[in-house]
Amino acid sequence: MERIHQGKVRDVYADGDDLILVASNRVSVYDVVLPTEIPEKGALLTALSLWWFDQLADLVPNHIISADDVPAEFAGRAVRVRRLEMLKVEAIARGYLTGSGLADYRATGAVCGIELPEGLIDGSQLPEPIYTPSTKATVGEHDEAITFEQSAKDIGAELAARIRDLTLAIYKRGSEIASDRGILIADTKLEFGIDTEGTLRLGDEVLTSDSSRFWDAELWKPGQSQPSFDKQYVRDWAKSTGWRPDDATAPEIPESVVAATRAKYVEAYERLTGTKW
Known part of the structure; x- marks a missing residue:
């Protein structure tokens, strides 16, 4: 595979006629990627998106081909999708x-x-x-x-x-x-x-x-x-530090903020899907 694009959170790889969309644990606020990752964030985003795609399938077709036919190293946080x-x-x-x-x-x-x-x-x-x-x-x-x-x-x-x-x-x-x-x-x-x-x-x-x-x-x-x-919790924390998006260096996220942010992502997933993470 060849990585053809790196976004703020997702990486895109070309795999034949398809693409592999990989959700990272990176977090961005005000369009800036912060240097600290949120554990399991990529897997949580992927699982929640897949659930919503199912809920919305009668309204609009989506790009998903498979959530299983992906490289083992990306399992759980990647999907095979159509080129759009x-x-x-x-x-x-x-x-x-x-x-x-x-x-x-x-x-x-x-x-x-x-x-x-x-x-x-x-x-x-x-x-x-x-x-x-x-x-x-x-x-x-x-x-x-x-x-x-x-x-x-x-x-x-x-x-x-x-x-x-x-x-x-x-x-x-x-x-x-x-x-x-x-x-x-x-x-x-x-x-x-x-x-x-x-x-x-x-x-x-x-x-x-x-x-x-x-x-x-x-x-x-x-x-x-x-x-x-x-991720508003992270936005609010970043703003409270006095950091501005145009500053040269983005701040590291403290462990307590990382843990609280992960917990919020987990709660959203569990509340919406009715499934224990």
Whole structure:
């Protein structure tokens, strides 16, 4: 096999007509890979993505060929997938206002050109989920929010509309399932691509603790930092150190933060799937 791409978290290998997508234990915050890994993170992301792909199979085809036919050294954290021409847009759905969406709202009253009601605060539930695409940055660069109209110019109006509609449908299905298990999905990021036969497929990962914000439904309260089951814990820690994403050296993660982060990933997996890790 030949490694043809290294992302912030995943490595991609060419294997004949297929690709092997390997999830590492690396963790990135604000588009920067930190030097400390989270044990079993890659396996947790892979297992949760596979579970979600099954839940969403009737909505959209995905890129999975096999979770078993992978090199032994990557077993448990790799999948064999179809080659896709990935669309150059991050498809993001938001049901709650927080993070970069909150920053945009505070500055303009809108997110990606979508006007929102006045008076919303951190953690507010939106009147309805919104689609807020962004550019897809390479390692070391930062995604940039764009409007739907900008995405239509980049990938074509018809395809942009399909991606928007699919993203919102996936978010709706995922939110309904997660809510029954005591988790609110504040937002999520998806990636789509087109296979060699021209079929649009869901790729990369889906509805994981890396690509989504998972909040504890019982403890959700707008106006505060929400108890979560995702890498927000690492984001908050990194921010508390005074580190900035444009600093030359990223900080090592303390053992206590590593352990707490792993525990949050495990709890998200167990709550959502109903399976003991």
